[in-house]
Amino acid sequence: MTAKTDSKAWKESWETRCREAKESLAGHATLEALEALRLKYLGRKGSLTELLKTLKDLPLEARRELGGPANAQKEEILGLIEASRGSLEHQSREREIAGTRLDPTLPGVPSPQGYRHPLTQIIAETADILGRLGFSWAEGPLIETNYYNFEALNIPAHHPARDMFDTFYLKLAPKSPEAAGEHGNLLLRTHTSPVQIRRMESARPPLRIISPGRVFRHEAVDATHSAVFHQVEGLYVDHHVTLADLKGTLHAFMQALFGPKTRTRFRPSFFPFTEPSAEMDVQCLFCSGSGCGLCKRSGWLEILGAGLVHPNVFKAVDYDPEAWSGFAFGLGIERVAMLRWGIPDIRMFYQNDIRFLEQFP
Ligand code: PHE
16 A cells, blocks of 8 residues: 555544544433443544554654644544533433422521620620720730749738639749749749739830730639639729729729629729729629629629739839839629629539520620
């Protein structure tokens, strides 16, 4: 055979197979049959694939003439197969839908919704109220040194005031000598006041911060005590801050938290880091002051501790107590939440029982 007849034979054979492929494509009815056809003609061992491989044995002239059109035909057949697959798939979906009785007017299946934890809600609300009064959020470590938790707050070692805080001390060796160093042993912070020291060390007055967070006390757990609970503390330092500023701020805070009719009162108290110190009561939210079991017949509920920053605290952070004055206050988040919602047992906050949590949407 000459090269010419060779090319002619190739071309005829190619065209016959293409025609055949197109004819069978028109006749098939299922996705499986379609796939079989694809393999038969254009699979790795398909007849068109095989023939196309022999094209390279033809003379250059013939390859130039036949190659382009042959590839175009191959693409065309592939396109037909894909189009056919699309329409078969569509038909099969249609059949499926026609076979099910679908009622689009039925209500959907509701997915369960989560809520913010009541303590998170109170913290957010507190930050919001005090934020409007100019206080900004500050955080500090849960593991503290003796220095930040006690010494800098005017509670020296062996001072009886340490009795106020039953402390978890850590046996951990500090990572580096500087981590503990002169600051002494590590412990779980018993209040968020250390955050105030840290902030005062790194900023100059005037400043207004709140420090919300988790605190730890070595307590027997019962309905009103927990070894882990939450506090929000506030600190304001400026020139000429007075007890009247403190009282006004806290009164506004309590009214925003418990309602505009809330009455408050100050009682003298003691904290080592404030002088003078006071506690604030709100009029009993349950009996409005007439006396009930919850307020122990007194008509008042203790809600927070407060006072004017002690000069020794200012000295510890290198603020001149003659130039600056300030107030600080602290309250327990769990207690506020228990009063707000009438929750009888502090342990409920930590059990994560969905039936409890979903009551605070
Ligand atoms: N740190 C005190 C406590 O945990 C609360 C407090 C803060 C009291 C600031 C007075 C001033 O009990």
